[in-house]
Amino acid sequence: MRLRRTKLYLPGNNPNMLLRGHLFNPDGVILDLEDAVAVSEKDAARILVRDVLRRGDFGSCEVTVRINAMDTEFWRTDIETVVPCGIDGIRIPKVENPKDIALMDEALSQIESKAKIRVGKTLIFCLLETALGIWRAYDIAKASRRVAAICPGGEDLRADLKTTRSPNSEELIGPRRMVVLAAHAAGVDALDTVFADITDDAGLRRESEWVKQLGYQGKSVIHPNQIPIIHDVFTPTAKEIEQAKKIVEAAAEAAARGLGAVQVDGKMVDKPVVKRAEFTLQRAGLKAGGEK
Amino acid sequence: MKTAQAGTLESMDCIVTVTEAEKGRGISIVMEGASVARFGEAMVKATKDTLKSLGVRDIFVSIQDNGAGDLVLKARVEAAVRRLAGGKAA
Incomplete structure (x- = not known):
């Protein structure tokens, strides 16, 4: 991105x-x-x-x-x-x-x-x-x-x-x-x-x-x-970046185990939340991808 | 004699004025400005290189400098010469 x-x-x-x-x-x-x-x-x-x-x-x-x-x-x-x-x-x-x-x-x-x-x-x-x-x-x-x-x-x-x-x-x-x-x-x-x-x-x-x-x-x-x-x-704050990392990691782990949704800090994390977290990491320069 | 000009006296810029010269008169360059004492030689070279690349052999060039480097000087010389020729500048 x-x-x-x-x-x-x-x-x-x-x-x-x-x-x-x-x-x-x-x-x-x-x-x-x-x-x-x-x-x-x-x-x-x-x-x-x-x-x-x-x-x-x-x-x-x-x-x-x-x-x-x-x-x-x-x-x-x-x-x-x-x-x-x-x-x-x-x-x-x-x-x-x-x-x-x-x-x-x-x-x-x-x-x-x-x-x-x-x-x-x-x-x-x-x-x-x-x-x-x-x-x-x-x-x-x-x-x-x-x-x-x-x-x-x-x-x-x-x-x-x-x-x-x-x-x-x-x-x-x-x-x-x-x-x-x-x-x-x-x-x-x-x-x-x-x-x-x-x-x-x-x-x-x-x-x-x-x-x-x-x-x-x-x-x-x-x-x-x-x-x-x-x-x-x-630019995302350090707290936003930390939370986004948690979500993306949890989602990756869930996917590896064949699960669709996962909990992070007691909240259900589904696809849109993961997408938003990925975007936060892209904005922070920590993840590739996104629009041209 | 036809004359053309390009540039400004803003910081890092210069005004280049060019005037037609008769065939065989060669290139004459006059310069004024704070940088001339230190960089005059380089400015003459930059000007002559640009004129050569444009195929200009006979011309009067006057440069009022306000800290333009080679890049800006060359761009202003080219713009002035193209204006003198009456064509599109780029």
Whole structure:
């Protein structure tokens, strides 16, 4: 299982952040060619991002690039430039149509093949930033085997919903629930949007706890200071890990003896409980497996 | 004379300005910034290597540096040269 608790956005035309962002130890970095880059700087950012990717010094981070949306003139050049560098994935903004994902899959395969990269290596992360995108979340997640995660939008989605930001983001409750349901039904990760107020640590913790409870695997991050808070929320505690180990071990023992259920600390443990315990261990990095 | 520019004066970046030169004039490079005294030679080499890889033989290059390393300098030179040529930068 790949940990995706935090994915830090790095502005694509900012050498300082591009070269140093991974040092803050997020689980992943997103080199951003989209909103963080002015239209007049797309060309220069693309070259800079390409060269930073070629250097390839990102520690253990999952490396993705947010390309420009597929209704712009930039996206093809974006992928032709960054995919041959051997990145882990691309993040596509404003996805609304499963057919676009199929088209992207094909385009990626061609580039990978030409660059002698394993076809299928480059994963797709879909940003669903419109009502239509959210509505079609499941079909989008199933449109290609490359899709690793779907993510609800923030500000763009609010605008499309003709609403504004409220203190507790009530306006995004429905979309967030739809995305997490679609993600798990499709077998991909659900990754939450950014928390925009970088000075409100308590608000970030509250929101992270809430989306974790909904079933999200992590959040996008716009400031390095947000990383430890989100990691703290999404990392199982020592007590949770201990309990999970007990359950998994007891289940394995029961299976070896041909038993279906077993007791742990006086409580019946059946399949869903074991599954949850395995997931806790995966999240703690103590067990392999899980989603791509 | 046609001129093009790329980069910023943010930390670890530089502004590279390139100006067309007549055929046979060769490559002229002027640099300013805190790193020039220590890394000027390496910066000239990085610039010339990039120009060579792009097939540029005659050009004026001005670099205002704010701590850009080789990687960033090369990227900015390439972007400026491609802008000068009027083509897509990558």
